[in-house]
Amino acid sequence: MxxxxxxxxxxxxxxxxxxxxxxxxxxxxxxxxxxxxxxxxxxxxxxxxxxxxxxxxxxxxxxxxxxxxxxxxxxxxxxxxxxxxxxxxxxxxxxxxxxxxxxxxxxxxxxxxxxxxxxxxxxxxxxxxxxxxxxxxxxxxxxxxxxxxxxxxxxxxxxxxxxxxxxxxxxxxxxxxxxxxxxxxxxxxxxxxxHLTESPYNRIPKYTFDGLKKGIICIKCRSFINTFNRMYLICDHCGNREKVTSAVLRSVDDYMILFPEEKVTRKVIQEWCKIVPGKTIINILSDHYKMIASGKNSHYIKSDK
CATH class of the missing domain: 3.40.1350.10 (Trna Endonuclease; Chain: A, domain 1)
Structure with missing residues (x-):
């Protein structure tokens, strides 16, 4: 088979x-x-x-x-x-x-x-x-x-x-x-x-970036995590512990699913993740994505590495 x-x-x-x-x-x-x-x-x-x-x-x-x-x-x-x-x-x-x-x-x-x-x-x-x-x-x-x-x-x-x-x-x-x-x-x-890569049937509701709740979601209980702690994020609701890098990358994936036509920038991902500082966001994006430098329009794309 x-x-x-x-x-x-x-x-x-x-x-x-x-x-x-x-x-x-x-x-x-x-x-x-x-x-x-x-x-x-x-x-x-x-x-x-x-x-x-x-x-x-x-x-x-x-x-x-x-x-x-x-x-x-x-x-x-x-x-x-x-x-x-x-x-x-x-x-x-x-x-x-x-x-x-x-x-x-x-x-x-x-x-x-x-x-x-x-x-x-x-x-x-x-x-x-x-x-x-x-x-x-x-x-x-x-x-x-x-x-x-x-x-x-x-x-x-x-x-x-x-x-x-x-x-x-x-x-x-x-x-x-x-x-x-x-x-x-x-x-x-x-x-x-x-084969048609996209279905002609669309049951997706209308949504906007501003209209969605921001933050990092616990992978276990789907609650929003409230506290940032350098290396790990610990869910106040269920106690699940996850590395910050893993949690941020999951959140970036969520953003790209919802906004596939939008650019991934440090500013938008920091707002999307809410509790993670900008410096940490930059480090994670730089390690896992390729940066396209163009001044104010600088953004990140999927890296081959």
């Missing part, structure tokens, strides 16, 4: 997590963050299952494409011999049921039909692959990863894999053999070329 494109935390999730520490998110925004975190957790668990496959499997995660102004995404795509395997992973928890092809939570709330989502993505992917000049068959599977999930009135559908079926399903995949090794280089190059 070879991960050609690894899975990474969604940018939207990174931003919402960082904002959650520094402003009051709405109930809807917190709900979105919870769903993103739960979905990402489920996808990571499925990646652990993919690790059991042989080296003949080439895997690309988190693919996003647009076909005729229609956007779709694929949680995991695996290439094996002449077949493309598409996996849609759901980390649903609790009881659900189906009535007349409509999916509901046990409380009666209608939810989007995940199987229709799978078949729609498969149709778009098939047309896309054909437009690129490749002739691959496609097998698509809806994976329910959470062992606490149950679906009443579940259809007899071999494309839907429930948690109890997952070990057997992955074992069957691992037993597949290819008489002739297939070179997937060309199709992989095309898939990566047309």
């Amino acid at each position: 070879s991960f050609i494109k690894h899975r990474s935390k969604p940018d939207e999730m990174k931003v919402l997590e960082t904002l959650n520490d520094r402003m009051n998110l709405t109930v809807k925004e917190k709900y979105d963050l919870t769903n993103l975190a739960k979905g990402f957790e489920g996808e990571q668990k499925f990646d652990e299952w993919l690790l059991t496959l042989s080296n003949e499997w080439n895997i690309l995660n988190d693919l996003r494409f647009e076909m005729n102004n229609t956007y779709y995404q694929i949680d995991s795509l695996s290439l094996f011999s002449e077949t493309i395997y598409q996996f849609e992973v759901k980390n649903y928890e609790g009881d659900y049921y189906i009535e007349k092809d409509t999916w509901y939570s046990i409380k009666g709330k209608e939810i989007s039909n995940p199987f229709l989502q799978l078949t729609r993505a498969e149709s778009l992917l098939r047309r896309f692959i054909k437009s690129l000049g490749f002739n691959y068959s496609i097998e698509s599977y809806l994976i329910f990863i959470n062992p606490e999930f149950h679906l009443y009135h579940a259809p007899r559908n071999q494309q839907i894999i429930f948690p109890t079926q997952l070990p057997r399903f992955m074992n069957n995949l691992s037993k597949k053999t290819s008489k002739v090794a297939k070179n997937h280089t060309k199709i992989v190059e095309q898939l990566l070329h047309f």
Whole structure:
């Protein structure tokens, strides 16, 4: 098994997590963050299952494409011999049921039909692959990863894999053999070329630098640290101890997540970290970033060292 494109935390999730520490998110925004975190957790668990496959499997995660102004995404795509395997992973928890092809939570709330989502993505992917000049068959599977999930009135559908079926399903995949090794280089190059690096869906709330709470956040309990102590910062709330350098670098990362287009300067990072003196900020930035000197516009960028 070879991960050609690894899975990474969604940018939207990174931003919402960082904002959650520094402003009051709405109930809807917190709900979105919870769903993103739960979905990402489920996808990571499925990646652990993919690790059991042989080296003949080439895997690309988190693919996003647009076909005729229609956007779709694929949680995991695996290439094996002449077949493309598409996996849609759901980390649903609790009881659900189906009535007349409509999916509901046990409380009666209608939810989007995940199987229709799978078949729609498969149709778009098939047309896309054909437009690129490749002739691959496609097998698509809806994976329910959470062992606490149950679906009443579940259809007899071999494309839907429930948690109890997952070990057997992955074992069957691992037993597949290819008489002739297939070179997937060309199709992989095309898939990566047309992959959209940014999602067109934006659920990020509006925010400004001035509107966010400043300071260094405890890595353990997410409280703001109130006291600076040369080498270490100690959280008044939980007692966690962290080196100043580590804490400042984390805070710089948070700033860059929220303001990727803005320059990293000593002044702005000192204001962002609040309790750390300017001299300490300069020393940390100089040690870990490359300084671009241009008078009042001097700033720091990621260093190769």
